[in-house]
Amino acid sequence: MLKTQGLFFGYGMNFLLIGIDSLRADRLGCYGYPRATSPFLDRMAEEGVCFDNFYAPGIPTQPSFTTLFTGQLPTTHGIVAHRGRWTLDVQAPFLPELLSRAGYSTVAVDNLADHHQGWFSRGFEQYINPREKGTFPSCHAFNAVAMEWLTQNRTKPFFMFVHYWDPHTPYMPDLKYRSLFYEGDPTTENEGSLAPFYKRPLMDWWSTRWLDVMATEWPEARGKQITDIEFVKAQYDSEVRCADEGVQQLMGYLDNAGLLDDTMVMVFGDHGEELGEHGIYFDHHGLYEGDIKVPLIVHLPITSAQGKRVIDLVQHSDLSPTVLDAAGLPRPESMDGRSILSLLEGGSREIQDQVLLTEECTWMAKWALKTERWKYIAARAPDFYGKPERELYDLHSDPGEQVNLWEEHREKAAELEIQLEELLWRRLEAAGRSEDPVLTHGITLGKKMFD
Numbered sequence: 001m002l003k004t005q006g007l008f009f010g011y012g013m014n015f016l017l018i019g020i021d022s023l024r025a026d027r028l029g030c031y032g033y034p035r036a037t038s039p040f041l042d043r044m045a046e047e048g049v050c051f052d053n054f055y056a057p058g059i060p061t062q063p064s065f066t067t068l069f070t071g072q073l074p075t076t077h078g079i080v081a082h083r084g085r086w087t088l089d090v091q092a093p094f095l096p097e098l099l100s101r102a103g104y105s106t107v108a109v110d111n112l113a114d115h116h117q118g119w120f121s122r123g124f125e126q127y128i129n130p131r132e133k134g135t136f137p138s139c140h141a142f143n144a145v146a147m148e149w150l151t152q153n154r155t156k157p158f159f160m161f162v163h164y165w166d167p168h169t170p171y172m173p174d175l176k177y178r179s180l181f182y183e184g185d186p187t188t189e190n191e192g193s194l195a196p197f198y199k200r201p202l203m204d205w206w207s208t209r210w211l212d213v214m215a216t217e218w219p220e221a222r223g224k225q226i227t228d229i230e231f232v233k234a235q236y237d238s239e240v241r242c243a244d245e246g247v248q249q250l251m252g253y254l255d256n257a258g259l260l261d262d263t264m265v266m267v268f269g270d271h272g273e274e275l276g277e278h279g280i281y282f283d284h285h286g287l288y289e290g291d292i293k294v295p296l297i298v299h300l301p302i303t304s305a306q307g308k309r310v311i312d313l314v315q316h317s318d319l320s321p322t323v324l325d326a327a328g329l330p331r332p333e334s335m336d337g338r339s340i341l342s343l344l345e346g347g348s349r350e351i352q353d354q355v356l357l358t359e360e361c362t363w364m365a366k367w368a369l370k371t372e373r374w375k376y377i378a379a380r381a382p383d384f385y386g387k388p389e390r391e392l393y394d395l396h397s398d399p400g401e402q403v404n405l406w407e408e409h410r411e412k413a414a415e416l417e418i419q420l421e422e423l424l425w426r427r428l429e430a431a432g433r434s435e436d437p438v439l440t441h442g443i444t445l446g447k448k449m450f451d
């Protein structure tokens, strides 16, 4: 192993990746949120490295975690929708497989392989699913399994992946968290703020399984309809706080077991969540900042990596190359991502493309191109929510992406459309693809609602 400022890189370092589903960056204190949703993650960011521009190049869950484990962009691996019919090519690199071959113990505490697609179990010697189908147990249930595995099975360096679901709908935190950020009567305050939500196609499902159930448990709301959107947002925030405590518990275990100084920990979101912005309620549809900008906080016990904020554009595809780099293993050429280890150590890396190309076709068949200032969104199929085919936002003057400038700035829109299509087709051709995967795959979950 090579010693770098007190830390050993190479075989011998452990890795813990904690993916928190549906966690958007701007609901954490370390990203500027005023509520105390993340006291532990804030401290972790202060003592470690916090990435200000970490983005998902493909959403939602399946494309995002596939991007993470393959180190490939969606244009390369082709998984562009959740619960689609496509499977991952067996030739695609997969991080746990590479680590297992190199002698690591590999374990996942997750349900993706069982309930969605089998490739997520590739390379994991143990794949433990603590989640019954249709249920969303809290992070503490996942931690219990993870800590038991660490206690009983750890005989050599490990790679552990843990997937929390707390901030995913339905936001129904344990009772002790429900008043954390909300007081009052959610059936009378801010009346009408949820009216558009109750007109949405998904409302019946959410209402019977979620809000009506919560109304029976909230003393002020018993038997009535919840009408205050701030109540629902507060429950999302409470779920974030719960996940924060989950990370604290797992890191505390590593510390007590004497493992923390030999373990690199990465905490991140797979995609974000819309909380009513853009008329999208409590789900991850669309390519707005709330959906694609997620947190990345890294614990690396070296002095130069303490309290660092990184502004470089980093994507999920960069995490596997980073782990391989830290483990002293070569990065397969078929990975698109680049190691961010030098950024973690306080240095810089080769200039990367500062333009983000991102997609989804679970609910909306869309591509977006994001530059430092502009975001251009192009739909390949009619929008589930009736949004226009083309959207252009000036992120400097309108960071909330509320004013579509497509009509007003047609020249800029045309320029970005050309840039988007050129970048997209250059990447597809490099990956040996002759068709746009978003078009070929087609909308998956949203299609059911159209039909």
Ligand SMILES: [Zn+2]
Pocket: 021, 022, 060, 061, 062, 270, 271
């Ligand atoms: Zn997800």
